[in-house]
Amino acid sequence: MADVSMPIGVLARSAGCKIQTIRYYEGIGLLPAARRTAGSQRRYGETHRQKLAFIRHARELGFSLPAIRELLALADQRESDCAEADRIARRHLESVNRRIAMLDGLRTELELMLTHGQGNRIRDCRVIATLADHRLCSQSHHAEATDS
Amino acid sequence: MADVSMPIGVLARSAGCKIQTIRYYEGIGLLPAARRTAGSQRRYGETHRQKLAFIRHARELGFSLPAIRELLALADQRESDCAEADRIARRHLESVNRRIAMLDGLRTELELMLTHGQGNRIRDCRVIATLADHRLCSQSHHAEATDS
DNA sequence: CTAAAACCTCCAGTCATTGGAGCTTCAAGC
DNA sequence: GCTTGAAGCTCCAATGACTGGAGGTTTTAG
Structure with a gap:
């Protein structure tokens, strides 16, 4: 279980959202681009899964995507002010x-x-x-x- | 004061919405088309004002436009069943x-x-x-x- | 090796507006 | 009656946050 490496459909099911939504998030730069197979299919790991869970949860709570973007940026700087x-x-x-x-x-x-x-x-x-x-x-x- | 006949801007202010919104409602057939001046500017009367108030109020209350359309249709057939x-x-x-x-x-x-x-x-x-x-x-x- | 499920990109549509370009008309003051 | 500036006009494009489809490719199980 070094790296889970799941395709987009599995990630989508795990996050409870549509495949397109994930691609959309990648497109607007909310979710970092996935690595790709030789045939250019997306493969995701644990980090992606967590980040997407964060986004979906925040969305369910009604945060807008710009707000979530801010929150994500904050979450990444773990030493900065709360x-x-x-x-x-x-x-x-x-x-x-x-x-x-x-x-x-x-x-x-x-x-x-x-x-x-x-x-x-x-x-x-x-x-x-x-x-x-x-x-x-x-x-x-x-x-x-x-x-x- | 037989017929008030206000231009669209005045109606918009009275309803607390944008001018475009009124034109949009007319476009989708939610609000009946206004009569026009010789130079084809819209002029509204009391009936329009009330209908728009109805729509805006229902929107504020969270009714969707299709739902409002239903409600308006009902309101227009005043003899029909409640x-x-x-x-x-x-x-x-x-x-x-x-x-x-x-x-x-x-x-x-x-x-x-x-x-x-x-x-x-x-x-x-x-x-x-x-x-x-x-x-x-x-x-x-x-x-x-x-x-x- | 084959077949079908899952993936890919690109584009268009949803809902309820809102914004802008580029032009015309109206109303008020002189 | 004329000018000027505000307000109007139409048409088209964009918003936010996705969702759906066409048409083609890749992966994977049997």
């Missing part, structure tokens, strides 16, 4: 909190729509009315929530 | 609940990263460590949440 990684995560947490707040308001609103809306004709229906008129919203939630 | 709008809203409520659950798990994890992580060198950094190793996650949250 504060920057913290800052990125904190910024991301804020955006997550904003999104939760927004969705929470939305849930309330949808529930309101559904409980109130028992006029069985559209003209009495709260779903349409609520969506048509912003002022009927419970709060001034749903502002902007763009992502890090 | 059950369909209810069904759409209910479906959406479920997806909102899923998303909230996911983001909630995510928030927990990010907070864990940040509070636990006070090694001040990267090699001890909790944020990086958590991202590198999925097993450090609190839960098996962060699955997929695609939208209606």
Whole structure:
């Protein structure tokens, strides 16, 4: 088990992503280029597997690719300061909190729509009315929530 | 004030969106085509303003354009049964609940990263460590949440 | 050695916008 | 009525983060 050397399909399955996604990551320079066989097929080792796991995990957590790029660069400089990684995560947490707040308001609103809306004709229906008129919203939630 | 007749820029400001977005909605047939001046500039009235508000509001609430198209169609047939709008809203409520659950798990994890992580060198950094190793996650949250 | 599964590159499409080039029209002040 | 600058027009390309397909090559199991 000196070097595992798996083809792209195996790596993809292990990371739970599509083959194309891996090639895409290589293309944009997020994942270092794999070594190739004589017939120019990609072969990956443990380092790649770990790096891809890192990327996929961060993606699942909602980090953008530029953010992940930063995080990866930080992870590679093991002596440097942690504060920057913290800052990125904190910024991301804020955006997550904003999104939760927004969705929470939305849930309330949808529930309101559904409980109130028992006029069985559209003209009495709260779903349409609520969506048509912003002022009927419970709060001034749903502002902007763009992502890090 | 029989008909307000505003140009696209004014409508855009009133809806809190870009001019291009309005033209895009018209292009895909979500918003009915505006009447035009002799020099073929778009002029909008109250009906358009309301419809655009409806669309923007629904977008902020996370409805996809196809879902909004459905809702708009329902809103236009005011005599039809409310059950369909209810069904759409209910479906959406479920997806909102899923998303909230996911983001909630995510928030927990990010907070864990940040509070636990006070090694001040990267090699001890909790944020990086958590991202590198999925097993450090609190839960098996962060699955997929695609939208209606 | 053969067959089929897996790989390769390149290009196009997705969704919901956004941006820009290059031109025309509108409204206000003189 | 004329000028000027803001705002509008169309058309095309790009964004982010992939995904899908065509058409061809390589690997590997039997």
